[in-house]
Each structure stands twice: as C-alpha cells, then as structure tokens.
Amino acid sequence: xxxxxxxxxxxxxxxxxxxxxxxxxxxxxxxxxxxxxxxxxxxxxxxxxxxxxxxxxxxxxxxxxxxxxxxxxxxxxxxxxxxxxxxxxxxxxxxxxxxxxxxxxxxxxx
Amino acid sequence: xxxxxxxxxxxxxxxxxxxxxxxxxxxxxxxxxxxxxxxxxxxxxxxxxxxxxxxxxxxxxxxxxxxxxxxxxxxxxxxxxxxxxxxxxxxxxxxxxxxxxxxxxxxxxxxxxxx
Numbered sequence: 001x002x003x004x005x006x007x008x009x010x011x012x013x014x015x016x017x018x019x020x021x022x023x024x025x026x027x028x029x030x031x032x033x034x035x036x037x038x039x040x041x042x043x044x045x046x047x048x049x050x051x052x053x054x055x056x057x058x059x060x061x062x063x064x065x066x067x068x069x070x071x072x073x074x075x076x077x078x079x080x081x082x083x084x085x086x087x088x089x090x091x092x093x094x095x096x097x098x099x100x101x102x103x104x105x106x107x108x109x110x
Numbered sequence: 111x112x113x114x115x116x117x118x119x120x121x122x123x124x125x126x127x128x129x130x131x132x133x134x135x136x137x138x139x140x141x142x143x144x145x146x147x148x149x150x151x152x153x154x155x156x157x158x159x160x161x162x163x164x165x166x167x168x169x170x171x172x173x174x175x176x177x178x179x180x181x182x183x184x185x186x187x188x189x190x191x192x193x194x195x196x197x198x199x200x201x202x203x204x205x206x207x208x209x210x211x212x213x214x215x216x217x218x219x220x221x222x223x224x225x
Contacts, residue, residue, distance in 0.1 A: 032212045043201055043216035044153070087153075096141055096207035097166065098214055102152030 001026055004101035006088050012107045017078045021104045023071045023088030032091040033064055035073050037084045044087055078108045114217035116202050122223045123192055131187045131220045135204030142185050143214060144177055145201045159185065192224045
C-alpha cells in the first residue's frame, strides 16, 4: 500500500463548479499535512497546510480526519487558473521528512 | 527574500558522463531535500540533510548517485556515469523544521536529459 494515495484524475470541471479531492495516508504517526499545487513543468508550491480543526483560505477548504487517515481539499467557484495538479503531502512518522502523493490533476474549462 | 535556487536549469549530457547539480537553499533553512520527478510521475525522494546530522540517503537509486552539503548551506547532487533512465527533473527543497511546521519550499528544478 502506498504511504499517500490519491485519485490521479483528471477531474474536468466547468468554471464556477465546486470540486473535491480526497487523499488517504497510511502512517498514523503523521502529524503534518499539506496540499501543494504543481503547474505543468513547474515546481510544487505550498497551497495550504491542513489543520485538525479544518481550515479555509478563500475558495479553498482543507479537512483532516485522523481517525480515518483521510485528507480532503474543496475548491469552490473554480477558476481557469486553478487548473493544475494537486499533491497531498504528509510527514513521515514524527519526522520532518515529507511523503508526496502522486497528485490529482484538475482541468477547469470555460 | 530569495527562494531556493538551482543550477543549471537545463542540462543535456551524453550517456556515461558525470553531472553535478547545485542547490542553494533559503538562508537559515537547516533542512535540505533532493527529489527526482520523471515526466508525468510523482516526486521520488532521493536524499535529505538536516543540520549536522548524517544525511538520510535511503532514496538514492544507485551508488552512482551522491550528494553533499557544504557548510550547512549549498548542496551538490552528483550523478556518475549517467544513464538514459536518469533523465528527469531534479528538484531541491529546503525547510526550517520547528519554525514552519515542516513546510518545504522548492527550487525551480534542473531538467536533466541524458542522450
């Protein structure tokens, strides 16, 4: 079983749609969780950290369910510029080493 | 402030040659990571440096790969006797554990093509 699993997609959605991505992780000792965004042929960039209580940043909402070892990202009112690959990221055990999922590709169309 | 920088941005080399890739982390970041990403694939962890601790080399794919970090700052990833399967984007990232909760900041990468 992979340490971090994501649906690779692609998710093709129209502008203005709401879309949700899910991610599961296998290591119950993980303490830090993130969503990164990677544009085509670019480096990954931090989108948002994921906190136990859930957190929101504008149109983006992240949720963590420790019991189910499950992380989600919700994007509301999708924009064309949201088209990218979204990487679910979890720290390994209780270390600062991060494990990256292979990503979920989102394509927003007009 | 300045982000993570990497050089060269692109490198084309012939099979069998050695290459060196350089990474300059964000000033003050104690942790430095190297990853590899093949076209359309996820990030593959290669090696990790944290302060003065021995590096975690568990991700290096073969003994042709090595890395060092001098003075706790700049790092060089060396690939000896390159093979075509080494072609990928090599990404470097740095972080300051304890300050930014393990967030990693990536450089733009070096695109390596082995012909």
